[in-house]
Amino acid sequence: MDHSLNVLDEALRLDNATMSFCPGQVVLIEDCVETSGAFVLHHMIKRALSPNSSGVVLFVAFAQPFSHYERILRKLSCNLVTYRENGRFFLFDMLKLDYPDGDVGNTVHDRVFDLYGKIQKALEVISVSPDYNKSCITIMIDDLSLMEVAANGASNNVLDFLHYCHTLTSELGCSLVVLNHEDIYSDLMGPTLILQMEYLADVVIKVEPLATGLATDVHGQLTVINKGVIDEPGILRTRVRNLHFKVKENSVECFYPGSRS
Template sequence: MEHGGGASPSNLLDDAVGPLAGRFVAVEDSGCNLAAQRDNKRFFFFDMLTWEYPGEKIRDKEKTSGGGLVALYGEIQKVISDLPQERKNSVTIIIDDVSLMEVAAKGSTNLVLDFLHYCHTLTSELGCSLVALNHEDIYSSSERPTLILQMEYLAGILIKAEPLATGLAKDVHGQLTVLNRGNDGQGSRYKICNFHFRVKENNVEYFYPGSRT
């Protein structure tokens, strides 16, 4: 990620998101190669649409959907538990995206919610982070579906990327809204930040609205 608008790296998205931003910046700065990281056992990838566990694929029968998610959670828990203690708090679980999990669970929202709750417990038990991505347009025909409401309830940080309300612009590709509830457990003072962003060839530049002429 690239910092724009003349601000220092301690401002803008870093301040809005907090420690989690540093992990993604570190990945970009180090020129992270996911294939190499996978070979070095620092990156683990599970394809939910082809996920298998003893017996059957989760797409084969309705009764196996829950078992598939339980098996997946077990694999994630094992990977993190086997890490040295000093590395556990630098783990980030990324779900991309939640709607695909619903497909894998044959449309069962309850199974997906249970899975998300289990993964969320790992953030407190093992000190890792959980990032769940969702495409809002998939649920555009629904009025605040339960799955989205539950995700927002669990989240400490909400990040929403969307097009500009005024339409496309040459130097601004969209806007970013960050809601940070903080980690003090009080939940009384939310921090809301708004940015514009521009997608470049190898990174994303973000800046305050109106800071570009």
């Protein structure tokens, strides 16, 4: 399993030793209705918490409860309960937060601000722990469209939140991983949240169904776009990798197109 996933790791340009991102990177996962990109997020949680690194994950969950992630990650041989107890996995369960209507003073802006406050507080807790390594903190958001829903459609507030998370990437070297759905913006003309995200992102991962239609052996394709990659000395380019994947019971198999018969 690990060997097959290395193709994805290589496309994501993860560090060989620590299995983590280069510090300060912003990763955007774009999926669509036909093909869910959640498995990429799960894979990244696993890599961020890999035993080789002392990485910490701050997970902002709008989509699923903790038990869901815990169950899936256990199948990928990664025990989230243990990591949570060791202070390496923080989950902000946004599903449980309900804002009573009587709470007049609590605007969308305040809610987004509160969430940022919680993240910053968690960062302070992490920074005083003895085995703190600032380059390995990953903030993950699942998913941005639901955050927009929670913010009553005020995408500007969501962008403010993302901007503040982005300042953490440059100040503390955190990585930011965001899942969003591409097709819900497809009909909208003009500026969209996903376009703003694409400007912000260093790595864009698009998860799509196969262009040629349904197949039993291939469940979809990944397009990994790495901006600003230095392949050869002095040459800076955007690197594009195209991968096919097959979602299995306990794992996801990634391979280059045509390498499986």
